[in-house]
Amino acid sequence: GLPARVRIHEVGARDGLQNEKATVPVEVKAEFVRRLAGTGLTTIEATSFVHPKWVPQLADAEELFPAVADLPVELPVLVPNERGLDRALALGARRVAVFASATESFAKANLNRTVDEALAMFEPVVARAKDADVHVRGYLSMCFGDPWEGPVPVEQVVKVCRALREMGCDELSLGDTIGVATPGHVSALLTALTDAGVPVETLGVHFHDTYGQALANTYEALRHGVTTVDASAGGLGGCPYAKSATGNLATEDLVWMLRGLGIDTGVDLGSLVATSVWMAAHLGRPSPSRTVRALAGP
Ligand code: HMG
């Protein structure tokens, strides 16, 4: 059966904006996060404490985080290393995320490390976060296909997932970074992970809609018992270090499907659409989300 409730992990302010060429003013980002919180979303990824040269758009993390820290929602942030963790903890972050890759090519492109070097870099981050009672998410990118390496073997993904769990990650997010997954592949990976002893309650899914498969893949994940789904308001975003990564699954499209299935998310679709329309006006182009277009009108 399907779950009664799904927790949406909203990534628009981080994953959505990280790829924008023109700098979005910090006040606009803060207002975006505030409006997202006003829609009933409870987990809103706010920013990344990465090297500002690698992701210039998020160089204002030290200004943004305090500007939204009063909101009554979870505000996870990305931290690639101890330097990032120091910056996040200094501002009182209570949830952090490390981000690993299932493939060598993307580990190199995104973190300037091999897969194993990246895991070694995360180890003290996770240990120190756990000591500070901070929740840790472990992202895993390129779980299905990689732009340089092609299809990614399931065993390779299972291996890195186990390493992240053994390190102490509280939850994992399985990323289809370039959006090539189809439901059969999702089913095979989730089956392999649960067979390997990874509890499905600790798994989230992170789909991209490149080939229009994100909702079908999400539905398959729900059938396997997954209850945490990543999505980006208005379908914003991609990844600056993965060519051919287009938009994330739009939160509105996800909420429309879940609402139709009678699955509770706590999100008000009307105010979410209004938020994405507001953001699209700021960015100067319409949202690619079908649901936003259908509900917002011409
Ligand atoms: P590096 O060049 O190897 O860095 O980059 P380093 O460790 O050699 O350090 C070089 C300098 O950077 C040092 O300064 C450090 O202090 C400084 P120096 O001593 O030379 O003056 N530095 C930092 N400064 C500020 N904050 C930090 C930091 N770390 C080092 N945290 C590094 C390695 C990991 C830093 C770099 O590769 C990086 O920042 N990468 C981030 C890339 C990124 O954010 N990608 C997007 C997120 S992943 C994604 O979008 C996928 C996902 O959405 C899921 C999916 O769809 O698959 C999660």
Ligand code: MG
């Ligand atoms: Mg993404």
